[in-house]
Amino acid sequence: MTAQTLSRLRQLKLGGMANALETQLEQIGTYEGLSFIERLSLLADHEHLLREHRKQDRLIRQANLKLKATIAEIDYQHPRNLQRAQIARLGQSDWLERGQNLLITGPCGSGKTYLACALGHNACLQGYSARYYRLSRLMLALTQAKADGSYPKLLGQLAKIQLLIIDDWGLEPLRPAHRNDLMEIMDDRHGQTSTLMISQLPTDQWYATIGDNTLADAILDRLMHNAHRIPLKGESMRKTLGKLTEDEHPG
Structure with a gap:
């Protein structure tokens, strides 16, 4: 029995x-x-x-995060304008429930991508869907979807992701077709799901990177009006760690 x-x-x-x-x-x-x-x-x-x-x-697994990162392992010792209290609040994921966005900016090597992946991992642990893209790869996927007829399906999938992480925003100017693609994504997600944008550029320079005034207004209005912000500062953490390694192993 x-x-x-x-x-x-x-x-x-x-x-x-x-x-x-x-x-x-x-x-x-x-x-x-x-x-x-x-x-x-x-x-x-x-x-x-x-x-x-x-x-x-x-x-x-589905989030395809670039880095294995956790909130517990975030480095607060390196001076980069990162506040424990803000990360603790974001870790509670109320902002995801409300469909709010998060903008992480800062110089190269300041840990933006690690921080975003840690928050993405935390979202998954709390039952939210997440997905990481570099902006260029996302635009390529949309271009290929147009070619094979799966564009509406991909837009629908992107709209449902509860935390969409887009890295390397502003690294290169957007093409006209990509502006329209981004507008479609932001409009579908506005007020419904959350977008986490990572950029080396401060937010006041984002307008110029889009290249079309009308679309820039529409995209950034949907992205920024309800967004939390983490403006990281300071010297590259990679350079600092490299210096420490050289000091520990002279010669």
Whole structure:
């Protein structure tokens, strides 16, 4: 009967409950004092926990984050205008629930991408979908989608991502077609889902990088009006770490 029950649970894709039941059966005496409902509740809790872990793993894989980063490992020692309190608030993910945006700016090497990936990873742990793109790769994907007829489908997929991370914003001027693509994305996501933009340029220079006044107004209005901002400063962390390494290993 036990073997049949375990087999049936796994056939029903209740592997977590099956594993928990095996544990209860192996630990003789540990669960004997519990009622049927209490033991069943433990099995259900284990199944729920297993499914949550699987969901988190799936969301993290699908996010395609550039770096393996976590909020717990963010460096606050390096002076770069990064506030623990702000990261703690963003880590609670209320801004994602409200469809608000986040703009991370700062010089090359200041840790912008790591910070964005840490927040993306944290969003996945809390059950939100995320996806990382470099802007050039996103524009290429949209161009290819137009060619093969999947453009509406890709726009629909992008609109549903709860945290869209776009890196290297402003690195090169936008082409006319790309301006329109970005406008479509921002309009679909406005007030519904969150966009995290990463750029070496301060936000007051973003207008010029778009290249069309009308579209620039429309895109930046949707992107900036409800956005949190993290303006990083200071010397490149990579240079600083390189200097430390040279000091530790002279010659």
